[in-house]
Amino acid sequence: MTRGAAAAVCRYLGSRLGQALIALFGVTTAVFFALRLSGDPAQLLAPQGASQADIAALRHQLGLDDPVWRQYLHYLGDLLHGNLGYSYVQHEPALTLITQRIPYTVNLALSALVLSAVLGIGAGMIMALNRGRWPERVLTPVVLIGQAMPAFWTGILLILVFSVTFKILPSTGFSGFDSLILPAVTLASLSAATIARITRGAVLEQLDRDYIRTARAKGAGTARLVTRHLARNVSIPILTVLALEIANLLGGSVVTELIFAWPGIGQLTVQSVDGRDFPLVQAIVILAAVVYIVVNFVTDIAYAVLDPRVTTTGKAAGA
Amino acid sequence: MRIPRILRIAAVAGTAVAALAACSTAPTGGPTATTGSTDASLTADLASYPASLDPGLQYDTDSYSVYRNIFDQLLHRDPKTNKIVPWLATTWKQTDPKTWVFTLRDGVKFSDGSALTAADAAFSIQRILDPKLASQQNANFSAIASATGSGNTLTITTKYPSPTLLSYLTTLSVVPMADVQKAGNAAFNLHPVGSGPYTFVSSIPGSQVVLKRNDAWWGPKPQIAGVTFRAVPSGASRVADLKSGKADIADSMTPDSATQLTGSANLKVLSAPTERVSYLAFNTIKGGATNDPKVRQAISMAIDYKSLISNLEQGYAKPVNSVLTPLATGYPTALPGYTFDKAKAKSLIQQAGAQGKTIVMATSPTYDPQIVQSIQANIQDIGLKVSIQNTDQATYLKKVQSPTHDWGSIRFGQWSCSCLDADGVAYPLFHTGTIWSSYSNPSFDALVDKARETITPATRTGLYAQAYGILAQDLPGIGLFQIDAIYGASTKLQWTPDAQQSFFVADMKLGS
Numbered sequence: 124m125t126r127g128a129a130a131a132v133c134r135y136l137g138s139r140l141g142q143a144l145i146a147l148f149g150v151t152t153a154v155f156f157a158l159r160l161s162g163d164p165a166q167l168l169a170p171q172g173a174s175q176a177d178i179a180a181l182r183h184q185l186g187l188d189d190p191v192w193r194q195y196l197h198y199l200g201d202l203l204h205g206n207l208g209y210s211y212v213q214h215e216p217a218l219t220l221i222t223q224r225i226p227y228t229v230n231l232a233l234s235a236l237v238l239s240a241v242l243g244i245g246a247g248m249i250m251a252l253n254r255g256r257w258p259e260r261v262l263t264p265v266v267l268i269g270q271a272m273p274a275f276w277t278g279i280l281l282i283l284v285f286s287v288t289f290k291i292l293p294s295t296g297f298s299g300f301d302s303l304i305l306p307a308v309t310l311a312s313l314s315a316a317t318i319a320r321i322t323r324g325a326v327l328e329q330l331d332r333d334y335i336r337t338a339r340a341k342g343a344g345t346a347r348l349v350t351r352h353l354a355r356n357v358s359i360p361i362l363t364v365l366a367l368e369i370a371n372l373l374g375g376s377v378v379t380e381l382i383f384a385w386p387g388i389g390q391l392t393v394q395s396v397d398g399r400d401f402p403l404v405q406a407i408v409i410l411a412a413v414v415y416i417v418v419n420f421v422t423d424i425a426y427a428v429l430d431p432r433v434t435t436t437g438k439a440a441g442a
Numbered sequence: 443m444r445i446p447r448i449l450r451i452a453a454v455a456g457t458a459v460a461a462l463a464a465c466s467t468a469p470t471g472g473p474t475a476t477t478g479s480t481d482a483s484l485t486a487d488l489a490s491y492p493a494s495l496d497p498g499l500q501y502d503t504d505s506y507s508v509y510r511n512i513f514d515q516l517l518h519r520d521p522k523t524n525k526i527v528p529w530l531a532t533t534w535k536q537t538d539p540k541t542w543v544f545t546l547r548d549g550v551k552f553s554d555g556s557a558l559t560a561a562d563a564a565f566s567i568q569r570i571l572d573p574k575l576a577s578q579q580n581a582n583f584s585a586i587a588s589a590t591g592s593g594n595t596l597t598i599t600t601k602y603p604s605p606t607l608l609s610y611l612t613t614l615s616v617v618p619m620a621d622v623q624k625a626g627n628a629a630f631n632l633h634p635v636g637s638g639p640y641t642f643v644s645s646i647p648g649s650q651v652v653l654k655r656n657d658a659w660w661g662p663k664p665q666i667a668g669v670t671f672r673a674v675p676s677g678a679s680r681v682a683d684l685k686s687g688k689a690d691i692a693d694s695m696t697p698d699s700a701t702q703l704t705g706s707a708n709l710k711v712l713s714a715p716t717e718r719v720s721y722l723a724f725n726t727i728k729g730g731a732t733n734d735p736k737v738r739q740a741i742s743m744a745i746d747y748k749s750l751i752s753n754l755e756q757g758y759a760k761p762v763n764s765v766l767t768p769l770a771t772g773y774p775t776a777l778p779g780y781t782f783d784k785a786k787a788k789s790l791i792q793q794a795g796a797q798g799k800t801i802v803m804a805t806s807p808t809y810d811p812q813i814v815q816s817i818q819a820n821i822q823d824i825g826l827k828v829s830i831q832n833t834d835q836a837t838y839l840k841k842v843q844s845p846t847h848d849w850g851s852i853r854f855g856q857w858s859c860s861c862l863d864a865d866g867v868a869y870p871l872f873h874t875g876t877i878w879s880s881y882s883n884p885s886f887d888a889l890v891d892k893a894r895e896t897i898t899p900a901t902r903t904g905l906y907a908q909a910y911g912i913l914a915q916d917l918p919g920i921g922l923f924q925i926d927a928i929y930g931a932s933t934k935l936q937w938t939p940d941a942q943q944s945f946f947v948a949d950m951k952l953g954s
Contacts, residue, residue: 129864159654162836172859172870173581175845175877184576212500214492214576215628223647255786279678286686294682295487295674297649384674386648393675394490399836 132427146338150412154200154405159191162209164399185211198405207409208402212395217406220391226299228387231379232372234307239314241363246315247322251330252345262422269316278309278382295384306383310376314368321364325357332356358429359397366422373418374411447873481667482952484935486945487680487692491648491673496631497615498570501579501860506613507945508651508671513615514550515637516563516596517608521940521949524862526608526768530563530616530637531596539603539897540587544596550660552618553641560591565619566600575627582610582860586795592905596786597953603895605902609861612942639664639948649673653947664948684930686707691935693945695928697756703930712929713758714939718858721765721923722817723871724861725880729851731799731826738917740790741852743783745817745823751923754812764910765857767924771899772864772906777914780921797825800940802850804831806838814854820827822853828852835837843877860942864906865894872918881918 167183173181174216182188186197202207207217246266250259285305286294294303340354380389388407395403492505497513499505518529523566531544550558567589570577585604590597600607603710616637620632632644642654654668672689674680681699683689685706695703701713722741731737747949751759762768763779791797801821805814811832818828831850833841841849859866868890874882886909913919927943935948 162834162840164836166839167836168578170578171857172866173877174870175875177581177584178843178877180573180580180635181576181578184573192886211576214494214499219628220647225649244730260756279682282679282682282686287682290686294686294688295679296672296688297646381697382679383677384649384672384679386646386673390648390675397835400494 135427136424139420143420146416147409147412151199151202151405151409154408155195156191158399158401158404159194162399163187164401167399168211172219193214207406210395210403211409212398212400212403214233217402221401221410223390224386224388224391227385228373228376228380228389230303231306231310231376231385231387232369233309234303235314235370235372235376236365237309238311239318239368240432242311243318244322244361248321248326248349250319250323251326254327259293266316268318269312271319272312273401274309274313274378275382277312278305279381281305281309282382293344295382304386306379309383310372310379314372317368318361318364319379322357322361325360326353329353329356355429357428362422362425362429366418370415370418373414458553463477472777481665482934482954483665483668483670484691484947484950484952485670485672485689486947487672487674487683487689489673489677489680489694490675492651492671494632495642495645495651496580496617496627497634497636498575498617499527499577499631501582501613505692506943508653509634510615510635510944511638511640511653511669511947512642513617513638514558514633516544516614516616517612519612519862519940519942519944521938521942522947524941528614529612530558532831533612534608535845536594536897540600542598542600542607544598546594546596548594551658551690552621552635552637552707553656553658554618554621554635556618556620558616558618558637560594560596562591563616564589564621565615565622566616570593570620573718573747573895576674579613582613585610592924594600598910603897605638605854605894605897605899606861606863607864609863611827613860616774634870638766639946640669643668661948665846665951668892669715669947681930684932687932691929691937693929695930697754697758697928700928700930701756701760708933710931711932712928712937712939714941715760715767715769715924716858716860716927716941717767717769717941718927719765719767719867720759720813720854720856720925720926721871721919722922723765723853723855723878723880723919724917725847725851726916727880729880731794731796731801732851734794734796735794735916736794737788738828738920740794740796740824741785741821742780742824742917742920743787743790744820745780745920746782747780747920747922748782749830750813750816754810755923755925758928759923760926762921762924764913765871765919765921766864767909770799770862770864770867772893772903772910772913774864774907774910776907777910784823791825796825800827800829801852802829802831802837804833804842804850805854808835808838809854809856810857817854826951845875847880851879854922862941864902864910865890868906868909869894872913879918881916883912883918884918885913886916 152382165178165185165187169178185195210217210220214222247260250262253259253299281306282294285292292305296302335352377389377393380391381386392407395407488504488507490504492500494500495509497509516529517528520527520528530547530550534542534544536542546560546563552558561632565743567583567586568581569575577614585600585607587599587601604884621635639656639659641656643652643654645651651671655664655912674683677696677699681693681702682691684703703709724738726733739812741830747761750762751757763777764774766773795908796806797905814830818830820830857867857871870876871878871884872880872881873890889905889909893902896902896905928937929939934953936952
């Protein structure tokens, strides 16, 4: 790589990092003020029979009676020290509460991602390569159904079939690998359908191109055509969808986690928003923002690796 | 040699799957080994993970259900009679109107082996009262001025004579002072040490808490050797857990899900009337049409109470004659209750000149929309218009508890003071100036204030009879029904739920 190209890459990465930090600052500020507009946690936390004075005392203990700007400065100061605050409801550091849940969400998200990538890309390829023939006619309705079924319905259906009727898989909770199967399938069914549609579209677009005709003319079989010629050219749109799905899945799937009583970030999010547990909500939102930013950053780099045109034109993806 | 890309991708995917299978997360905490007893182990589904396992902090039902098995309480309520009976305190006496002296049981040990003394009991109260802990239970014990312990004698002084002190002390779990101070509050919350019938084994935060029988417990040996509390937020999933045999008992069932269970041969529904009461409260200060007592009386005759109980609650509710349940001390037994009389209600509305007027009903998603809507329909039947304003719970509370009283005309709510006492309803809901009250009547206030500081039970009951008599006249609120706690359970489980919704596993038995 020439010195000029290296400098371009550095400039590119630097500007992406700068944008990431600005986005993160925007998110931390937005979540802080949005929460302050959403109601008083002290009223929710106090016992039913509490007096006005009890509630005022609780508000004072939580520091919610300070002017908002002072609360905000305090919060930013804590953030700079890596302190995400202390849960009002659970009386534990917000960071501890989140890190306890991360392994479960990551476990579920990655399993669902692998499942949906394999099924989605596979189905999309088969549909595109067999355009108008029976494999496409069989798969199209399957993909449509996958796209149309909401997680709360798929989840309960799977539980009724595999746990209540056949009793072969656990219904809820976390108890090792077998308890991962139903939630992962539920979560994967939606993503797989999306990925299949995008893959089909991307492949179809390429199939009409000259290089494919040339490759076919040279006698390349379907397997060689897909691996040597198509894969790299369809990878950019698929990667874009995959990146979005990763970020979504890592943010915690609220519905799937609630149905399967899966102890991940999604469940924690619902509880903390319900209880107006400000520090915990802030911490979760910041974490989700970091995940999105990191995934986007990695995706941008992956674009450059897969398609050198993205880096040589430099700002194309970054600007 | 170049490895084909597809193979490399396959290899990466394979590694990822293997890694996933391997990284099954182990529960935090100690070993999950059971006691080696052949006795049964119970799995219980709760609606959410306990907000806290430290009994000095939260006191919501799911937290109570778990930690009250780990700790002993100072006093206890007999589940059959609801009378206060000895527990950690064996005897108690009142030495003057504001001083109570308790004698604690000898030989009680925490599960770490240290002895439980009166100093631990005093500490358990002091830390709840300490503003630094920011305990949500603070308001329940705010009548207490001081608590001191020496040897096995605990002395509590109150700020004023407090007839409900003993009631609240049945909910006081005693924690080991030395351990809490050494471990710190945050660590104690994760590894609670108590003296109760069960001890903490392990937890997966957000998912489950495992307890095992404390064989050194001073009480009779519980039949159930271990219990796993699981947090299953979806009601449909709790039903599925019961049906698939994953859970032996599930809490927080709705009347609809209970009827679903009655069809299964190996499942049953357990229910018990609780002290929770469904009610309507009026804005009598800035409620518009509902400022007029005639309109409130008309609405009290417009509600089809029987239909609410039989159709919406599927019979899992009982009628009441005031905003209080018969379980509470001070329940006004002499009151006639409410009647459903649409014709008379219509004529009252006409007398009041309120026909066609719009009243605003404030509610939040916390409250059953079916009940809110059927009440709306009932009231519209007698010639008023009802506009429902549904906001999230935090906004609802802000509105309703605002001292400006401009939240609307009528609201539906459910009330439980966890104290089984008339004071826990009359004072916070209807006394002038309290956060929930949009009603003001000096003679009612005087009666409630006096009863608050009256110890003699007969005198208190007399005062509440008068106070609730005033409420029956003025109707700042209407009691709709007493709510049942509903559990779904395996037929193998023998247990009678009680009015306090206390989930004492020591009272349960599991057959084979």
